[in-house]
Amino acid sequence: MVHPENSEEYKGLIVNKGIEQPSSVNPYLKRTKKRHLSVGDYVEGIIKGDVTTLSRAVTLVESVRTEHQVIAQEVIEKCLPYAGNSVRIGISGVPGAGKSTSIDVFGLHVLQQGGKLAVLAIDPSSERSKGSILGDKTRMEKLSVHPDSFIRPSPSAGSLGGVARKTRETIVLCEAAGFDKIFVETVGVGQSETAVHSMVDFFLLIQLAGTGDELQGIKRGIMEMADGIVINKADGNNIDKAKLAASQFRNALHLFPAPESGWTPQVLTYSGFYNTGVKEIWDMVYQYIDFVKANGYFDFRRNEQSKYWMYETINEHLRDSFYHNPMIEKMLGEREQQVLDRNLTSFVAAKKLLDAYFEALKK
Numbered sequence: 558m559v560h561p562e563n564s565e566e567y568k569g570l571i572v573n574k575g576i577e578q579p580s581s582v583n584p585y586l587k588r589t590k591k592r593h594l595s596v597g598d599y600v601e602g603i604i605k606g607d608v609t610t611l612s613r614a615v616t617l618v619e620s621v622r623t624e625h626q627v628i629a630q631e632v633i634e635k636c637l638p639y640a641g642n643s644v645r646i647g648i649s650g651v652p653g654a655g656k657s658t659s660i661d662v663f664g665l666h667v668l669q670q671g672g673k674l675a676v677l678a679i680d681p682s683s684e685r686s687k688g689s690i691l692g693d694k695t696r697m698e699k700l701s702v703h704p705d706s707f708i709r710p711s712p713s714a715g716s717l718g719g720v721a722r723k724t725r726e727t728i729v730l731c732e733a734a735g736f737d738k739i740f741v742e743t744v745g746v747g748q749s750e751t752a753v754h755s756m757v758d759f760f761l762l763i764q765l766a767g768t769g770d771e772l773q774g775i776k777r778g779i780m781e782m783a784d785g786i787v788i789n790k791a792d793g794n795n796i797d798k799a800k801l802a803a804s805q806f807r808n809a810l811h812l813f814p815a816p817e818s819g820w821t822p823q824v825l826t827y828s829g830f831y832n833t834g835v836k837e838i839w840d841m842v843y844q845y846i847d848f849v850k851a852n853g854y855f856d857f858r859r860n861e862q863s864k865y866w867m868y869e870t871i872n873e874h875l876r877d878s879f880y881h882n883p884m885i886e887k888m889l890g891e892r893e894q895q896v897l898d899r900n901l902t903s904f905v906a907a908k909k910l911l912d913a914y915f916e917a918l919k920k
């Protein structure tokens with residue numbers, strides 16, 4: 558007897574012979590296993606401006622694994638001839654000052670004139686950077702989907718010096734990939750400004766108008782670093798307060814010695830949220846760049862920064878080599894205890910450790 562499915566009477570029910578299935582429904586799924594790239598592949602991809610390759614190279618730069626570092630350093634070296642052709646802006650401000658909101662509008666503003674923008678960060682506390690990645694995704698909503706932008710959160714692990722060096726190296730890769738505008742964001746709560754200052758052409762400090770004593774909380778050193786101070790949230794009934802704060806900052810700046818650049822730092826008010834006063838800020842930045850390019854300070858500062866990073870890198874490697882030496886790791890605790898027990902002075906203990914380290918190197 559014919560099965561009803563195959564009987565003439567129920568033609569519509571006839572089961573067709575199956576067709577051969579592809580081995581995977583989505584052919585692209587197979588690609589999830591990343592192809593291994595050689596140094597040459599990385600460099601070629603970066604120079605072509607391929608953002609996926611750039612991202613992977615930055616991941617290598619950030620990696621703590623020695624084999625990744627070896628490749629990363631070679632890639633950086635080969636990218637160096639293509640780097641340097643950008644304007645680098647440091648953007649700092651206390652948490653809540655409006656950095657992310659501002660970078661979104663600043664970024665769109667500078668991209669209106671063409672070119673490509675990379676937004677990097679230096680944030681040595683890994684805990685915070687995890688939080689701010691989420692925050693930045695929503696606060697930089699326009700920039701994060703802009704085809705000419707590349708946003709990379711701070712490298713998370715390690716000392717401030719280590720984190721900053723990785724960001725400095727990432728700048729090289731981004732520039733080689735054709736990014737001609739680089740923003741480096743940092744939270745204005747301490748040493749990280751110095752690190753950012755050591756790798757940018759213009760240092761922009763975002764401030765808020767507050768209770769009238771805003772100048773007290775700001776470290777003198779940070780203000781001295783600023784090439785421009787901008788008071789954010791000058792909107793609604795906050796406009797007058799912002800203007801007042803601006804004049805207080807202007808007065809305070811007069812008390813500082815004139816900057817080496819010959820430029821007088823400007824103080825402006827704006828609203829990142831309502832996008833007012835943003836053009837004036839960028840007119841100021843470009844005016845500064847023209848000014849220091851004309852008087853030679855632009856190149857001078859970049860040279861100083863290159864020297865700084867050479868010595869920083871040496872210091873970091875020496876420190877790492879010392880503290881990761883297995884013998885030193887063993888001896889450190891014991892010597893420390895001897896110092897605490899007053900059996901050794903700090904200096905003698907340090908000298909003994911260093912001598913032991915240099916002796917070990919000879920073997």
Ligand SMILES: Nc1nc2c(ncn2[C@@H]2O[C@H](COP(=O)(O)OP(=O)(O)OP(=O)(O)O)[C@@H](O)[C@H]2O)c(=O)[nH]1
Pocket residue numbers: 650651652653654655656657658659689692696744789790791792827828829830831
């Ligand atoms: N009124 C007003 N509010 C603003 C302005 N800019 C930012 N805000 C608000 O201030 C808060 C903090 O802004 P963010 O851009 O996240 O500040 P941030 O400096 O990036 O903060 P962290 O990432 O925590 O360091 C948010 O609620 C913003 O909506 C502004 O121009 N005016």
Ligand SMILES: [Mg+2]
Pocket residue numbers: 656657658689692693696
């Ligand atoms: Mg933020």
